[in-house]
Amino acid sequence: MPSLLEALLTVGHPVNLMLVALGVGAGIVVGALPGLTATMAIALLVPFTFGMNVVHALVLLGGIYCGAIYGGSYAAILINTPGTPAAIATTFDGFALAKKGHAYRAIVVATIASAIGGLVGVAFLLFLAPPLARASLQFGPPEFFWLTVFGLTIIATISPRSTVKGLIGGALGLLIGTIGIAPVDGRVRYAFRTIALQNGITLIPALIGLFCLPEILDMIASRFHRETAIPYRPQRHMLRRVWRLVARKPWLLLRSSVIGTVIGIIPGAGANIAGMVSYNEAVRVSRKPHEFGEGSLEGITASEAANNAGVGGSLVPLLTLGIPGAPPAAVLLGALLLKGMRPGAELFTVHASVTYTFMFSLVVANIVLLPLGILLGKGASKVVTGLPTTVLAPLVFFLSVIGAFAIQNNVGDVYVMLAMGLVGFLGRRVGFQPGPIVLGLILGAMCEQGLVQSMLMGRAAGTPVAIFFTRPISIVLIALTVLSALWPVLARVRQRHTRDEAAAHIHPIVEEKRDD
Amino acid sequence: MGSYSRFRRAGRLACAMLVVVGMLVGAGALFARGAGEDAEYPSRAVTYVIPFDAGGQSDITAQYQREGLERALGVDVVIRHQAGGGGALAWSALARGSTDGYTISGNNIPHIIIQPLVRENAGYETEDLRPVYLFQTTPIGLAVAANSPFDTLDELIEHARANPGQITVSGSGTHTGHHLAIMQLQYLSGTQFTYIPATGAAPSVANFLGGHTQAILGNSDDLVQHRDAMKILAIGTTERFHALPDVPTFIELGYDFTAGIDRGVTVARDTPEEVVRRLEAAFDAVSRDPDFIARMEALGFEQHQIGADEFAAHIERKTREITTVLRELGEL
Numbered sequence: 128m129p130s131l132l133e134a135l136l137t138v139g140h141p142v143n144l145m146l147v148a149l150g151v152g153a154g155i156v157v158g159a160l161p162g163l164t165a166t167m168a169i170a171l172l173v174p175f176t177f178g179m180n181v182v183h184a185l186v187l188l189g190g191i192y193c194g195a196i197y198g199g200s201y202a203a204i205l206i207n208t209p210g211t212p213a214a215i216a217t218t219f220d221g222f223a224l225a226k227k228g229h230a231y232r233a234i235v236v237a238t239i240a241s242a243i244g245g246l247v248g249v250a251f252l253l254f255l256a257p258p259l260a261r262a263s264l265q266f267g268p269p270e271f272f273w274l275t276v277f278g279l280t281i282i283a284t285i286s287p288r289s290t291v292k293g294l295i296g297g298a299l300g301l302l303i304g305t306i307g308i309a310p311v312d313g314r315v316r317y318a319f320r321t322i323a324l325q326n327g328i329t330l331i332p333a334l335i336g337l338f339c340l341p342e343i344l345d346m347i348a349s350r351f352h353r354e355t356a357i358p359y360r361p362q363r364h365m366l367r368r369v370w371r372l373v374a375r376k377p378w379l380l381l382r383s384s385v386i387g388t389v390i391g392i393i394p395g396a397g398a399n400i401a402g403m404v405s406y407n408e409a410v411r412v413s414r415k416p417h418e419f420g421e422g423s424l425e426g427i428t429a430s431e432a433a434n435n436a437g438v439g440g441s442l443v444p445l446l447t448l449g450i451p452g453a454p455p456a457a458v459l460l461g462a463l464l465l466k467g468m469r470p471g472a473e474l475f476t477v478h479a480s481v482t483y484t485f486m487f488s489l490v491v492a493n494i495v496l497l498p499l500g501i502l503l504g505k506g507a508s509k510v511v512t513g514l515p516t517t518v519l520a521p522l523v524f525f526l527s528v529i530g531a532f533a534i535q536n537n538v539g540d541v542y543v544m545l546a547m548g549l550v551g552f553l554g555r556r557v558g559f560q561p562g563p564i565v566l567g568l569i570l571g572a573m574c575e576q577g578l579v580q581s582m583l584m585g586r587a588a589g590t591p592v593a594i595f596f597t598r599p600i601s602i603v604l605i606a607l608t609v610l611s612a613l614w615p616v617l618a619r620v621r622q623r624h625t626r627d628e629a630a631a632h633i634h635p636i637v638e639e640k641r642d643d
Numbered sequence: 644m645g646s647y648s649r650f651r652r653a654g655r656l657a658c659a660m661l662v663v664v665g666m667l668v669g670a671g672a673l674f675a676r677g678a679g680e681d682a683e684y685p686s687r688a689v690t691y692v693i694p695f696d697a698g699g700q701s702d703i704t705a706q707y708q709r710e711g712l713e714r715a716l717g718v719d720v721v722i723r724h725q726a727g728g729g730g731a732l733a734w735s736a737l738a739r740g741s742t743d744g745y746t747i748s749g750n751n752i753p754h755i756i757i758q759p760l761v762r763e764n765a766g767y768e769t770e771d772l773r774p775v776y777l778f779q780t781t782p783i784g785l786a787v788a789a790n791s792p793f794d795t796l797d798e799l800i801e802h803a804r805a806n807p808g809q810i811t812v813s814g815s816g817t818h819t820g821h822h823l824a825i826m827q828l829q830y831l832s833g834t835q836f837t838y839i840p841a842t843g844a845a846p847s848v849a850n851f852l853g854g855h856t857q858a859i860l861g862n863s864d865d866l867v868q869h870r871d872a873m874k875i876l877a878i879g880t881t882e883r884f885h886a887l888p889d890v891p892t893f894i895e896l897g898y899d900f901t902a903g904i905d906r907g908v909t910v911a912r913d914t915p916e917e918v919v920r921r922l923e924a925a926f927d928a929v930s931r932d933p934d935f936i937a938r939m940e941a942l943g944f945e946q947h948q949i950g951a952d953e954f955a956a957h958i959e960r961k962t963r964e965i966t967t968v969l970r971e972l973g974e975l
Contacts, residue, residue, distance in 0.1 A: 313817030461698030
């Protein structure tokens with residue numbers, strides 16, 4: 128394997144190492160800003176890589192991709208707004224920790240989980256890309272439909288206080304998702320003859336509106352006079368301490384990383400739901416499910432390990448088949464084509480040394496992410512927690528407007544963001560969380576598409592109903608769905624058995640507080 | 644005490660918010676003023692709007708054109724993506740936007756023809772967009788899996804005629820080039836297929852390669868890339884396609900239609916004639932560059948050098964053709 132050796136030497140070149148670090152750093156900053164996504168970061172940079180040689184360009188773009196997906200956790204933890212859609216599940220526990228003054232601890236957990244998840248994803252890419260890509264093709268419309276149905280059961284997990292309100296929120300999200308051009312028959316729905324709504328409600332502005340605006344308004348409306356919006360309690364030896372906590376959960380890390388990789392590989396599913404599915408499983412398996420949503424380190428680990436593992440996963444079908452697993456991978460495809468590199472077998476023969484250099488650079492990126500992330504994370508948590516509300520609230524508002532506009536250069540999206548902000552704010556007063564609404568919005572279009580495509584396929588084959596229930600992957604997904612939907616009931620039974628045992632367990636945060 | 648400090652805090656907040664709004668308004672005013680003075684076109688940067696996402700075929704082509712355009716126009720060319728509504732968002736903005744020629748937009752056929760026809764309010768009419776230059780076509784071809792029992796288009800059509808709706812065909816989107824191609828084939832052959840639209844070319848290819856559909860209407864570049872996994876039965880060009888010389892055209896096989904996505908550039912309708920001509924000349928210079936042509940053909944595109952007048956005639960012809968098919972098939 129001379130090309131492998133060559134690739135190893137190339138990636139070790141100082142210029143390449145520097146470009147990876149630069150990419151990761153820039154990616155983190157972009158990812159951390161709500162509204163500026165990994166996709167956008169890569170798209171913005173592609174023209175700048177025109178003059179570069181192909182190795183430099185890919186190494187830089189790969190670094191940005193990893194950095195941006197990870198950077199999304201900063202905003203999730205510090206201001207309760209996923210910096211990229213992949214970080215939605217990170218908000219559930221991350222912000223809860225930040226409110227208790229443990230923002231930095233949450234970021235350290237996210238960093239370690241992201242790095243390990245990222246490495247697992249790249250390992251799959253390096254060793255198993257061709258068979259995995261072939262397997263991913265087995266995932267057709269019926270499987271998509273069942274995956275989204277399974278995804279909807281997550282609502283029960285992420286609305287622990289009231290399942291009914293969670294379901295209403297999810298239904299609202301699904302409804303909002305039907306606005307605009309229908310994914311299959313192309314009819315325009317609920318646009319009221321306006322052009323702005325023809326495009327539907329775009330995810331990013333809705334995300335910013337639902338998560339970020341209520342947070343800003345809450346900051347302002349808070350009755351308690353505080354100098355800063357979010358408290359901050361510095362701690363020493365954070366890295367060592369958090370590492371010990373995370374390392375105690377090798378299965379959680381591994382499981383989340385594998386879930387992230389697999390969902391990343393499935394074209395069209397992407398990192399957006401990888402984090403949530405992994406979070407759901409973490410809650411289900413955990414012996415302390417009641418801690419999730421209150422600042423559980425396991426929750427952050429599950430979400431962040433999965434979404435960064437999805438980076439490697441999304442590149443599997445991209446490099447082997449030319450089919451991107453996620454939107455940022457789609458932009459990378461454009462960059463590859465611009466450099467004259469056609470995905471497929473050619474990439475592993477003619478361009479093998481470049482391809483392997485790119486993969487190795489992702490390994491480096493995930494290692495570099497650890498010190499860089501902790502450094503930047505410490506800075507970010509200090510700055511954000513140090514800002515008084517009078518500065519933080521307008522600043523975040525300003526960024527929200529910019530972010531909503533920038534995603535499609537469309538003023539209409541700013542109004543969508545503001546409207547969704549109002550929905551989120553009022554909803555929160557009566558106990559509706561943004562998570563289920565966003566989940567409904569993300570899954571709605573995918574679900575409808577899978578359903579209608581399957582029905583068309585079934586009708587053509589003369590098996591309109593059987594097609595949903597006879598395919599092996601579908602059956603597995605149906606079983607998972609049933610299990611997931613019945614879980615709250617099963618958990619209650621199990622909890623009754625182990626209540627005394629659970630009471631003996633001490634909350635890790637509480638435990639740590641002694642060192643404050 | 645508490646209420647006083649709260650009051651003061653609210654005041655400070657209001658000030659901060661005002662500053663933000665002020666900054667936004669100021670920035671807007673600056674942009675607006677910039678549009679006024681004008682010596683000779685072009686005197687400042689031209690914005691080239693791509694109505695689709697970054698990384699797509701329109702984007703890749705524009706990225707390649709940019710340098711040559713800057714050389715020909717003597718000013719910066721800024722590429723901006725404004726995806727949404729299958730392109731309709733960008734085109735409706737262009738139709739209602741300024742006519743100074745500093746905002747130009749990619750222009751795709753059949754999109755700009757079908758959308759105003761089938762949507763109650765697409766936000767623009769085909770006539771609102773002034774065609775400037777047509778530089779490229781991605782031909783669309785029909786393929787079946789390598790292990791499919793069908794070896795020719797005739798065999799496939801024969802089967803479809805005997806079993807209406809049994810053959811599933813993957814394609815990208817509804818009311819798109821792929822959808823139109825299947826409608827034209829059905830109309831001209833008197834058969835019926837089941838068209839299964841995906842949200843883009845990539846998921847459509849995935850559906851086909853996974854064996855979830857029996858046939859695919861694919862863009863030429865996808866067909867070239869995956870040709871080992873499929874049998875390409877026909878392609879929608881007028882003459883044989885340079886990258887797939889063994890594949891017959893639909894016309895050769897007796898179905899008189901072409902299928903493809905034409906890419907050009909357009910401006911708002913009332914843009915001054917001399918500005919249109921200036922842009923036409925710039926795009927012509929870029930499109931005749933042998934290096935550019937070679938690179939684009941290698942990616943699986945067909946390159947053209949078609950000026951404003953001929954482009955307008957082409958749109959008119961296509962509009963008549965498409966209207967007929969849609970009406971005959973009851974889509975209108």
